[in-house]
Amino acid sequence: MARSRWWLGAFALVGVALLVGVFVLIGQDRTPPDRPGPPGRGPLTVVTIGDSTLSGEGAGDYTADTNGKDGNWCHRSPNAAVNKIELPGVTKAVNLACSGAPAGQIGLGTVKQWTEPSQAQQLATLVKDHRVTAIVVAVGANDDPHFSRLISECFTSWFMDDGNPCSEKIKDDWQSRIDAMVPKVVSALRDIKKVLRTAGYSAEDYQLVLQSYAAPISPDIPEDLRNLNGCPFRTDDLRWVKETGAADLTEGLRSAAEQADVRFLDLSRSGEGHEACSGGADPSTEWFTRFTVEWNDLTDADRFSHAIQESFHPNAEGHAQLARCLSEFLGTSERSAACLKGEDGNLHAAPSVLAQNDR
Template sequence: MRRYRWWFGGLALAGVVVLVAVFALLGRQPPAPQDDLPGPPGTGPLTVVAMGDSTLSGEGAGNYLQETNGQNGNWCHRSPNASVFKIEAPGIEKKINLACSGAPSAQVALGDIKQWTEPSQAQQLAELTKTHRISAVVVALGANDDPHFSGLISECFRAWFSERIPPCSERIKQDWQNRVDAMVPKVVGALEDIRKVLRRAGYDTEDYQLVLQTYAAPIGPDIPEEYRSLNGCPFRKEDLRWVKNEAVKTLTAGLRDVAAQTSARLLDLSAAGDGHEACSGGDDPSSEWFSRLTVQWTDLTDADRAGHAIQDSFHPNAAGHAQFARCVSEFLATSDPAAACLEGDDGQLHAATMAGPLN
């Protein structure tokens, strides 16, 4: 009997070992599938995306990607110096630039409108959701719709050449508010299409951040007189004053309305370039965050490129993009519905909370 008791005891011990192993296996949780990860659904790296026009494409920052510098008619002018590539946010693994110089809202929205041979940016975003998890979409848009902001700058440029031509602001300001009002629903439609793309990909609104960025004034009246010429900034003083103090502020108010209508977060850059506009540094341009009049002289000898020889002018330069990225990074780390990019005591841009509702 003692021999059988030993056998039963060994069997019981083995049973205990098996039970412990079973409980251990049951208690061990398998790795969570990527669809169950916090934040955006899908698979792939956590990604921030830039969409819109030249402000985000990198126009003015130089070193453009060859395929967007006139190759096969593509002049989107995407630069590795663009602000999206300087953004720092926890967990972000990829930074992708879909913005294209000169893009109107219709090319950012879903549809068949192309910009410099490129299809809808919203459609490109839809493809991106198949391989990336979109954490944030930063958009700069509207200036190439009814306001035609780059055309405004060009018109003011032409007015400088002849005193017989009235200041550009005299004519433009007569219907500037109407232009901005006409722009608003177009930008609203583009942002709604961005949300539609992400919703179709399984995103809830809380899975990602949609940030609408406004425009900074690239030029201002407080520049040395000798640089208010072909040396850098050939504009009349009254036009410089109007662009900075009225045009940009009205444009910002319109985009604030867009953000309210689409529940986008608003990042106000209207004062971001104060003291750092093109030509503001005089003999030392190192403090400037915007490009001066820039001519690609070799392009003037090429019929296909001549029309783009001054395309870089009066856009954020590489230093400006780095500063804007600093502000965007700070904003993405908050839950504030709106903030303004303002220069701090350290000489850097920071995101300052804006009080009051957007609407």
């Protein structure tokens, strides 16, 4: 969610279950046994598709080819969740996600994001020499919700003493934006399934998971950090993001997952207690970036507009926590779950009803 570089959009996550077969020899039949799991050749692979929530925006150390080279600002990071997912038999992780990607670029078609073509089409190329067993998708926040514009409105609201909370304006058509987003997400998910079906995959050969977004900011932050040193938003707006915005967006994406017949991972409450600025003077406990400025980029005309792109996205620890939850979810057959903090302080995959009932 590069251009949208926003909290809501920003985050957060989804996962899939690994299916492993066994070689079977029947009697004296010398026919080569079926390959376990997905068809084809190559390493057993987990793939992420989507926007900044999965590309690694905010996690730093972006690959050179996605950090502005020739106009590519996908910001893929080696610290992204896909590189930390642990699944039996999986030896390869591939990150196709691109910051700012809309549903149109994730599905089949001609839409590009930061010079890159369709992610579904990239997947079609990947399955020629990789056996894809799990795909995690994050999509929707860069479509009708238009977080890039909303974050600007909320910043302006904070900056102007006489301004109204931006959430007051967002409320007017927030649900209609989500409703308009849902069919676009469904279409993108169906395109991903079409690519795998064309490659000879059956529904039992892989798992496809749609994840929702975390609320990376909270009203429960120190007053002295509600500024350019941390989280420059009005308290009313911070509360709306956490209590309403992320929850409503999650329900829209849950509907999309059901319509597309894929698994669903609820991230709406995954950042609780670890939001940006929640640590006060000690940001080490936070799983999301604060308002972040790459000062050197301000002196480069080609990089100037991307100087605050990392703001309010999961940091490296946030991605590690997401990967922990994804790994657990992918190891189950549950159709849906929620990433919630456990007694050990880490994220775990819990029955999604827990998150819904505790709102």
